[in-house]
Amino acid sequence: MKCIHIGLLCVQNRAVDRPTMAEVDFMLISETDLPSPKEPPYSFPALSDKSEFPPLRCSNNNVTLTSVEGR
Template sequence: MSFMPGSESGCFCMVQAWQLRREGRDMEFVDEAISADCIASRQEVAKCVQVGLLCTQDQPMDRPSMPTVVSMLSGELDLPDPKPPTLPSFHSPSDHEIHSQQEAALSSNTMTLTRIIEGR
């Protein structure tokens, strides 16, 4: 499962994956260009989508470790249900936030270049 962290499209991709999984329509998440040739079973696709959703949980403590992911994919562990993804809250920054950001962005850098020219 691939998406750009922090992007709107990544967020909606996660919501779509979660919704399709919940409705038992995991195969719709597979790219149509490869779905006809897909040798993976519906159960394998469902497992991969579920593990992908677990790996992208909002809270880091809710995400499985890599050894746990390997165990989940190999069938050694039962997969817990992922929590629904949350949409980021978009808000306009306050005047105080803007002022603080502007102050943090200001810096003073100086550099001295000296060129020594030697005569012939």
């Protein structure tokens, strides 16, 4: 769980929010409390039974556009 938590910190959207390798090393060897990762910049909306249209499942991070579609 600790490695997953640190991994989430390492993939923050903004580079200034990510820990340095020295900080990662310190987090791995220490028993201190870890900072909370910020909410991801994109996520899938919750599916609702009341929606009239099928949900659009895609993410846009201003670098690439990914659409999830069946084959």
